[in-house]
Amino acid sequence: MKTEMPTIFSAKRTSFVRTSVIREILKLTVENSDMLSFAGGLPNPHLLPKDILSSVMESVVKDHSATALQYGDSSGYQALRTQIAEKLTDVYWISPDSISVTHGSQQGLDILGKMFMDSDTNVLLEDPVYLGALQAFSPYQPNFFSVPMEPDGPNFYLLEEILSQNKIHIFYANPSYQNPSTYTWSLEKRKRIASILDEKEVILIEDEAYRYLDFDGKVYPSVSSFRKRIDLTFVLGSFSKILSPGFRLGWVVVPEVYRSLFTAIKQGNDLNSNQFSQVVVSKLLERIDWKEHLRSIQTFYSEKQKILVSLLKEYIPEAKFSLPEGGMFLWVEYPKVSQKELMAGCLTNGVAMVPGSEFSPESKFSANFRMNFSFLGKEEMEEGVRRIAKVYRDINT
Amino acid sequence: MKTEMPTIFSAKRTSFVRTSVIREILKLTVENSDMLSFAGGLPNPHLLPKDILSSVMESVVKDHSATALQYGDSSGYQALRTQIAEKLTDVYWISPDSISVTHGSQQGLDILGKMFMDSDTNVLLEDPVYLGALQAFSPYQPNFFSVPMEPDGPNFYLLEEILSQNKIHIFYANPSYQNPSTYTWSLEKRKRIASILDEKEVILIEDEAYRYLDFDGKVYPSVSSFRKRIDLTFVLGSFSKILSPGFRLGWVVVPEVYRSLFTAIKQGNDLNSNQFSQVVVSKLLERIDWKEHLRSIQTFYSEKQKILVSLLKEYIPEAKFSLPEGGMFLWVEYPKVSQKELMAGCLTNGVAMVPGSEFSPESKFSANFRMNFSFLGKEEMEEGVRRIAKVYRDINT
Numbered sequence: 057m058k059t060e061m062p063t064i065f066s067a068k069r070t071s072f073v074r075t076s077v078i079r080e081i082l083k084l085t086v087e088n089s090d091m092l093s094f095a096g097g098l099p100n101p102h103l104l105p106k107d108i109l110s111s112v113m114e115s116v117v118k119d120h121s122a123t124a125l126q127y128g129d130s131s132g133y134q135a136l137r138t139q140i141a142e143k144l145t146d147v148y149w150i151s152p153d154s155i156s157v158t159h160g161s162q163q164g165l166d167i168l169g170k171m172f173m174d175s176d177t178n179v180l181l182e183d184p185v186y187l188g189a190l191q192a193f194s195p196y197q198p199n200f201f202s203v204p205m206e207p208d209g210p211n212f213y214l215l216e217e218i219l220s221q222n223k224i225h226i227f228y229a230n231p232s233y234q235n236p237s238t239y240t241w242s243l244e245k246r247k248r249i250a251s252i253l254d255e256k257e258v259i260l261i262e263d264e265a266y267r268y269l270d271f272d273g274k275v276y277p278s279v280s281s282f283r284k285r286i287d288l289t290f291v292l293g294s295f296s297k298i299l300s301p302g303f304r305l306g307w308v309v310v311p312e313v314y315r316s317l318f319t320a321i322k323q324g325n326d327l328n329s330n331q332f333s334q335v336v337v338s339k340l341l342e343r344i345d346w347k348e349h350l351r352s353i354q355t356f357y358s359e360k361q362k363i364l365v366s367l368l369k370e371y372i373p374e375a376k377f378s379l380p381e382g383g384m385f386l387w388v389e390y391p392k393v394s395q396k397e398l399m400a401g402c403l404t405n406g407v408a409m410v411p412g413s414e415f416s417p418e419s420k421f422s423a424n425f426r427m428n429f430s431f432l433g434k435e436e437m438e439e440g441v442r443r444i445a446k447v448y449r450d451i452n453t
Numbered sequence: 454m455k456t457e458m459p460t461i462f463s464a465k466r467t468s469f470v471r472t473s474v475i476r477e478i479l480k481l482t483v484e485n486s487d488m489l490s491f492a493g494g495l496p497n498p499h500l501l502p503k504d505i506l507s508s509v510m511e512s513v514v515k516d517h518s519a520t521a522l523q524y525g526d527s528s529g530y531q532a533l534r535t536q537i538a539e540k541l542t543d544v545y546w547i548s549p550d551s552i553s554v555t556h557g558s559q560q561g562l563d564i565l566g567k568m569f570m571d572s573d574t575n576v577l578l579e580d581p582v583y584l585g586a587l588q589a590f591s592p593y594q595p596n597f598f599s600v601p602m603e604p605d606g607p608n609f610y611l612l613e614e615i616l617s618q619n620k621i622h623i624f625y626a627n628p629s630y631q632n633p634s635t636y637t638w639s640l641e642k643r644k645r646i647a648s649i650l651d652e653k654e655v656i657l658i659e660d661e662a663y664r665y666l667d668f669d670g671k672v673y674p675s676v677s678s679f680r681k682r683i684d685l686t687f688v689l690g691s692f693s694k695i696l697s698p699g700f701r702l703g704w705v706v707v708p709e710v711y712r713s714l715f716t717a718i719k720q721g722n723d724l725n726s727n728q729f730s731q732v733v734v735s736k737l738l739e740r741i742d743w744k745e746h747l748r749s750i751q752t753f754y755s756e757k758q759k760i761l762v763s764l765l766k767e768y769i770p771e772a773k774f775s776l777p778e779g780g781m782f783l784w785v786e787y788p789k790v791s792q793k794e795l796m797a798g799c800l801t802n803g804v805a806m807v808p809g810s811e812f813s814p815e816s817k818f819s820a821n822f823r824m825n826f827s828f829l830g831k832e833e834m835e836e837g838v839r840r841i842a843k844v845y846r847d848i849n850t
Contacts, residue, residue, distance in 0.1 A: 064684075064710050065622065065656070067571045067593070075717045079527050079724070086526060098524060106514060113510040117503060125699035127495060129483060130476050159556055163723040170592060174464045191721035195567060196464070225462065259462070287461075302522035302729040313461050320472045324588035326560040327476070330727045332699040 069195045076187055081408045088406070092440035094364075095408040097235065097384060098431040099297050103353050105344065112339045116332070124335040130323045131315075132157025132307070133334035139341045140307050144293055147281045147309060154309050156318055157329045161265050161294040161306030165192035165228075167321050168261055168290060171314070172226055173198040180218060180227045182210060184387075184415035184424075186235045186263065189228055198226075200417045205234065207378055209241030212248060219256045226259045232276050233266040233383030236415045236426040240276065240381050250282035257288065265294040265306070268350050270382035271358035280309070287311045295337055297384070298353060303333040357384060357430055360437075364429040367438055371445040374452075384430040387412075389423045393451045398425075401447035407440045466592040473584055478805045485803070489837035492805040494632065494781060495828040496694050500750050502741065509736045513729070521732040527720045528712075529554025529704070530731035536738045537704050541690055543678050544706060551706050553715055554726045558662050558691040558703035562589035562625075564718050565658055565687060568711070569623055570595040577615060577624040579607060581784075581812035581821075583632045583660065586625055595623075597814045602631065604775055606638030609645060616653045623656045629673050630663040630780030633812045633823035637673065637778050647679035654685065662691040662703070665747050667779035668755035677706070684708045692734055694781070695750060700730040754781060754827055757834075761826040764835055768842040771849075781827040784809075786820045790848045795822075798844035804837045 081095040116124050123133075131137065137155040145155075158164045165188065173179060173196035181189070183202035193200075201218055203210045209231065218224065231241040241249070253260055262280050270276075280289040294306040310318045322328070364386060368375045376389040388409075390398055395411050402408060412424030432440060478492040513521050520530075528534065534552040542552075555561045562585065570576060570593035578586070580599035590597075598615055600607045606628065615621065628638040638646070650657055659677050667673075677686040688706040707715045719725070761783060765772045773786040785806075787795055792808050799806060809821030829837060 065569070066711075066714065067567065067569050067574065069571070070568060070714055070718075073714065073717045073721065075713070076720055079720055082524065083526055086531075096524065102518075104518075104522060106518065109518075110511065110514045113514055114507065117507045117510055121499075121501075121503065121506075121699075125501060125697040127479065127493065127693075127698045129480055134483075159723045159727070162721075166722045170464065171467060172462070172464050174466070177464065188721075188724065191717075195718070195721060296524075300522040300729075301524045302518075302727070304723070304725070304727040304729075314463075316472070317463065317467055317470065320470045320588075321467075321592070323473055323476055324470065324559075324585075324592060325563045325722070326556045326701070327585065328701070330556070330699070330701040330730060332697075332701075332730060333727060 069197060072194045072197050074191050074194050076191055077414050078187065078410055081410070084403070085408065090406050091408060092406060092432060092436050092443065093408040094427040094429070094432065094440060095410045096431060097428055099301060099384070100356065100430055103356060104300050108340065108343050112336055112343060116335050116339060120335050124332045126331060128328045128331040128334065130319050130328045132329055133331065133338060136334050136338040139338060140293070143341065143346065145291065145309055146278055147286070147291060149286050150309065153315070154312070156308045156310050156322065157334060158306045158308055158322070159326060159329050160296060160304050161263065161292040162188050162192060163325070164292045164306055164308040165189050167308070167318060167325065169193045169196045170321055171317060172259065177226065178222055178224050180224045181417070182229055182234065184236055184412065184421055185228070186230050187414050189263070190417060202417065205237050205239050207239050209239065209245035210249065212245065215249065216252065219252060219258065224256065224258050226261060227253060228261045228263065229279070230263040230265070231279050232264060233269055233380055235266065235383070236385060236410070236412070237387050238378070238380035238383055238385050241279070243276065246277065246279045247282050250279050253288070254283055254285045257285065260289045261292065262290065263292045265292065266297060266383045267293065268298050269354065269357055269384065271354060271361065273351055273354050287313050298350065299337060299340060303337055304330060305333055305337055357382070360429045361386070363434055363437055364427065367441040371441050372448055384428055386427045386429065388425050388427050390425060390448060391423060393448060395422045397451055398447060401451060402444055405443045405447055407443040409444070466594060469591045469594050471588050471591050473588055474811050475584065475807055478807070481800070482805065487803050488805060489803060489829060489833050489840065490805040491824040491826070491829065491837060492807045493828060494825055496698060496781070497753065497827055500753060501697050505737065505740050509733055509740060513732050513736060517732050521729045523728060525725045525728040525731065527716050527725045529726055530728065530735060533731050533735040536735060537690070540738065540743065542688065542706055543675055544683070544688060545678065546683050547706065550712070551709070553705045553707050553719065554731060555703045555705055555719070556723060556726050557693060557701050558660065558689040559585050559589060560722070561689045561703055561705040562586050564705070564715060564722065566590045566593045567718050568714060569656065574623065575619055575621045577621045578814070579626055579631065581634055581809065581818055582625070583627050584811050586660070587814060599814070602634050602636050604636050606636065606642035607646065609642065612646065613649065616649060616655065621653065621655050623658060624650060625658045625660065626676065627660040627662070628676055629661060630666055630777055632663065632780070633782055633807070633809070634784045635775070635777035635780055635782050638676070640673070643674065643676045644679050647676050650685070651680055651682045654682065657686045658689065659687065660689045662689065663694060663780045664690065665695050666751065666754055666781065668751060668758065670748055670751050684710050695747065696734060696737060700727070700734055702726060702730055702734055754779070757826045758783070760831055760834055761824065764838040768838050769845055781825055783824045783826065785822050785824050787822060787845060788820060790845060792819045794848055795844060798848060799841055802840045802844055804840040806841070
């Protein structure tokens with residue numbers, strides 16, 4: 057959805073600024089406590105062990121305040137960068153220096169947009185694509201290309217065709233439990249695509265925000281880990297889904313040649329990431345049994361997903377979706393109704409989903425909705441699906 | 454200082470990206486614990502009452518984690534926006550809706566740069582100017598104009614001339630205890646300049662990061678508070694100097710016509726500001742005796758300033774500077790030496806200051822250095838000034 061702009065003085069790029077329906081709906085749910093929202097990508101805030109968090113907070117205030125309450129390095133808190141390099145990346149050239157801590161992975165997208173995208177930059181997106189990437193990149197006005205997604209990754213034939221017929225500079229992809237399609241690239245496609253990106257000299261922006269949310273505890277190797285051109289591949293990660301979005305921290309693995317530029321842009325954007333949060337997260341990573349913590353999150357999401365799946369099958373058997381391997385969403389097709397009408401009816405009846413057209417620069421996916429299952433409790437989910445079913449039946453009679 | 458760019462693919466705007474010597478020096482001081490730094494604008498981390506902070510943290514984790522550990526409104530946490538509107542602004546049209554919470558006031562500068570600045574946008578700066586503003590604005594490639602600063606504000610005659618001879622779109626100013634000159638606009642100049650900006654229809658970006666750091670507890674009315682064109686004036690504030698830079702929070706007072714655009718850009722940049730920090734700061738504002746807290750900060754800075762002033766008079770009587778009314782810097786002229794040589798000698802001898810040329814798009818102020826007095830203790834300051842004096846004498850013999 058494009059923002060409606062008043063006829064006021066502003067830079068030309070602002071006509072390309074996009075608002076997010078998700079953020080608008082998030083606002084509605086904050087204002088209206090009766091609204092049941094499948095819209096946001098909200099992790100469950102109770103997955104973080106409170107006792108450990110309390111004790112970490114106490115120790116940070118007591119023993120680490122000189123660091124935690126100060127400005128910090130624009131690339132991030134060194135101890136945290138080391139932990140990310142050791143625990144949360146799989147590319148073979150990794151070092152703490154290659155990690156830049158960002159204000160959520162969203163800021164990584166903005167910095168990379170600023171770094172790479174001019175009006176003559178050709179940027180390939182997945183179709184559908186993560187809406188936040190459209191928001192981050194659009195003001196820099198690149199030319200967008202799209203490759204259709206299949207359940208095991210991009211359609212390879214079409215990808216090859218696009219790369220052969222156009223000089224693509226950047227490929228932005230979200231290979232694991234993609235937002236919104238939930239599709240995960242197969243191991244084979246990861247390798248083949250890494251190889252063709254090397255051959256065609258394409259910069260990959262690999263968004264791995266959901267990397268650790270596999271329902272069975274599997275971790276796919278990143279596409280970047282298969283690349284030979286390690287100067288042309290960036291990997292984005294996030295603490296939002298594995299610890300808490302409240303700390304607002306993500307990171308980018310930055311190739312050596314781009315590090316000074318990345319840091320200089322970060323400085324101009326906001327000097328440095330939140331130092332207090334960085335120290336807290338670093339201490340949390342020291343204290344939490346990481347494998348066990350991830351397993352508990354994965355189990356939690358897996359169970360929530362099963363609940364939503366069985367509710368949809370029970371109340372709206374017409375709804376179509378494929379079963380994701382991980383993540384926090386279902387990508388659901390509601391056949392034979394207008395997306396706009398279903399959306400409006402749902403909001404009126406106190407239930408929210410994100411219309412599929414939001415995830416496409418050309419507003420495709422007019423039958424789909426993205427449904428989050430991580431936030432609502434079981435009873436709320438049931439009531440929510442009931443409300444959707446009622447609206448769906450009312451329209452589709 | 455321009456970053457040295459590798460010859461690699463990047464957007465055209467990146468050739469305008471500037472690094473900050475301050476951040477480079479900050480990194481040196483982190484790496485070399487013997488380095489005495491007058492360079493950073495580092496507040497003293499011990500000014501925040503630890504007992505209150507501990508108890509606030511405990512209550513946030515215990516009672517407010519559902520809010521604090523979640524995503525939030527892109528414009529900011531509502532309770533905090535209300536407090537800012539009530540306590541920390543003086544423009545008559547204020548409301549919580551006019552406040553957007555940002556990731557430090559630096560992010561406010563980046564968002565406003567993105568919102569307003571094209572290659573044909575004329576931006577007037579103070580001369581010297583806050584380096585972070587140059588970093589934020591430069592990638593958007595506006596045309597910079599400069600108005601020379603006097604101890605009571607911009608030279609009004611030259612300001613009038615610039616505004617008459619050019620269509621200036623934006624004026625970026627830091628009227629209170631300016632960084633780096635330490636100059637403060639007089640009440641009279643505030644009124645006259647507000648009026649001429651109204652007349653010429655110029656957007657004012659008023660950076661009030663130091664607003665509450667007056668040594669005598671005085672608070673100047675903002676220039677924006679005198680403007681009639683309330684659609685053309687933005688005020689930036691910061692918690693970094695009055696609470697802690699570790700929370701990385703600032704705010705922007707945004708005119709109504711620009712609010713939806715500002716929020717949409719904020720979303721693309723990083724979705725929302727750090728929610729945990731916002732809840733903590735909001736609770737701190739509830740708990741701290743605000744007047745007493747500000748007074749203790751002001752007294753602290755006032756005493757630190759006196760110490761540096763007397764050390765400079767004792768060890769380097771040749772050094773020239775005017776006495777600021779507030780803030781955390783002295784703007785010191787070291788006559789008869791090369792800035793580059795003095796800078797290099799200081800770094801070699803374990804003491805850092807920021808060269809004045811950093812604060813000018815044209816690298817003027819080649820005799821000046823900016824010296825911070827808020828961070829170092831008394832003995833460290835003395836040792837630091839001794840080191841500078843030695844280098845100065847070695848060069849200037």
